[in-house]
Amino acid sequence: MANQPTGENCKELQAALDIISGKWKPIILFHLMENETLRFSELQRAIPEITKKMLTSQLRELEYNNIIDRKVYQQVPPKVEYSMSDYGHGLKPLLVSMRTWGFNHLEHLENLYGEDNEKVMEN
Amino acid sequence: MANQPTGENCKELQAALDIISGKWKPIILFHLMENETLRFSELQRAIPEITKKMLTSQLRELEYNNIIDRKVYQQVPPKVEYSMSDYGHGLKPLLVSMRTWGFNHLEHLENLYGEDNEKVMEN
DNA sequence: CTGTATCCCCTTTGATACTG
DNA sequence: CAGTATCAAAGGGGATACAG
Numbered sequence: 001m002a003n004q005p006t007g008e009n010c011k012e013l014q015a016a017l018d019i020i021s022g023k024w025k026p027i028i029l030f031h032l033m034e035n036e037t038l039r040f041s042e043l044q045r046a047i048p049e050i051t052k053k054m055l056t057s058q059l060r061e062l063e064y065n066n067i068i069d070r071k072v073y074q075q076v077p078p079k080v081e082y083s084m085s086d087y088g089h090g091l092k093p094l095l096v097s098m099r100t101w102g103f104n105h106l107e108h109l110e111n112l113y114g115e116d117n118e119k120v121m122e123n
Numbered sequence: 124m125a126n127q128p129t130g131e132n133c134k135e136l137q138a139a140l141d142i143i144s145g146k147w148k149p150i151i152l153f154h155l156m157e158n159e160t161l162r163f164s165e166l167q168r169a170i171p172e173i174t175k176k177m178l179t180s181q182l183r184e185l186e187y188n189n190i191i192d193r194k195v196y197q198q199v200p201p202k203v204e205y206s207m208s209d210y211g212h213g214l215k216p217l218l219v220s221m222r223t224w225g226f227n228h229l230e231h232l233e234n235l236y237g238e239d240n241e242k243v244m245e246n
Numbered sequence: 247c248t249g250t251a252t253c254c255c256c257t258t259t260g261a262t263a264c265t266g
Numbered sequence: 267c268a269g270t271a272t273c274a275a276a277g278g279g280g281a282t283a284c285a286g
Contacts, residue, residue, distance in 0.1 A: 010149045010150055010153050010222065011225075011229075012222045012223075012225035012226040012228075012229060013143075013149045013153075013218065013221050013222045013225050014149060014225070015225035015226075015228050015229050016221040016222070016224050016225035016228065017140075017143070017144050017149070017221070017225075019228070020136075020140070021140050021144045022258090023258085023259070024259095026133045026136045026137060026140070027133055030133050030136075039267085039268090040267070040268055040269075041267065041268075044268095051259080051260060051261075051262095052268075052269065052270090053259085053260075053261090053269090053270080053271090054258095054259065054260075055269095056268080056269060056270085057259095065228070065232070066231065066232075066235060072268095076266090076267090077267040077268080078266085078267050078268050078269080079267070079268085080267080080268060080269085087231065090224075091224070094220055094221060094224050095136065097216075097217055097220060098135075098136050098139040098140070098217060098221075099133065099135045099136045099139070100135075101139050101213075101214070101217050102134075102135035102136050102137070102138035102139035102140075103135040103138075105135075105138050105139065105142070105188070106134070106135060106138050108189065108210065109188070109189075112189060145278085145279095146278080146279070147279095162247085162248090163247075163248055163249080164247065164248080167248095174279085174280060174281075174282095175248075175249065175250090176249090176250080176251090176279085176280075176281090177278095177279065177280075178249095179248080179249060179250085180279095195248095199247090199286090200247040200248080201247050201248050201249080201286085202247070202248085203247085203248060203249085247286100248285100248286090249284105249285085249286085250283100250284080250285075250286100251282100251283085251284075251285095252281100252282085252283085252284100253280105253281090253282090253283105254279105254280085254281085254282105255278105255279085255280080255281100256277100256278090256279085256280100257276100257277090257278080257279095258275105258276085258277080258278090259274105259275085259276075259277095260273100260274080260275070260276090261272100261273085261274080261275095262271100262272085262273090262274105263270100263271085263272085263273105264269105264270080264271075264272100265268100265269085265270075265271100266267100266268095266269090266270105
């Protein structure tokens, strides 16, 4: 997220990529798009392999970018709910377009390199 | 590009992201979208900060994914031309959508956090 | 001119323990 | 429950030298 030279032309594209790229952001976004609101622990259960640290940091980035809302209930034990923000819903069409293109691309790669080929591409 | 858990749901989205994310791929793609064909050295001049190693590896990935074509002229000194493939042109609308969203998002961030704020976000 | 081959660094991600 | 703190590992990216 720091050093992107990208010659003045595509800093906008990079801005978009910063939101949705990363190992966990896509799946977090999909869960929040499908679920209205989710608690921290519900997200953890939905994405079992993620650590609290990563879940926290990715949620914080999305919140900073106003894609999601974070609602804290002042109670013990704590309860925090995450949901897409109004603004964040504007990201949905883009995500859907990307998923569609990606779906077709995976098919395209199969046609090129065969059925059960995992992307090997060593070096 | 390796370990993406992404729970079966958004491997398609990840597939799309794999193509266009990375420090150099967006700018490489934009240059190739604007120029029909470019030689290796022309790309280097267009993106002065990139090293040969990175330029080579990113071009190879794009070629592997059939986004760009690589044409080698068997001559001395060597001459290699890169261009978007027919298939690769199908990526253009998506890239444009992302740039548009990113443009608006940068504006959105300005409204939220002020004019000359670089994204600070420590921690 | 168009690359490869090494070696090094830095950022991102992960494991684990601790806290209000 | 919802995090933070600390330390370690991994992978992407960079500097430089060499090669066909």
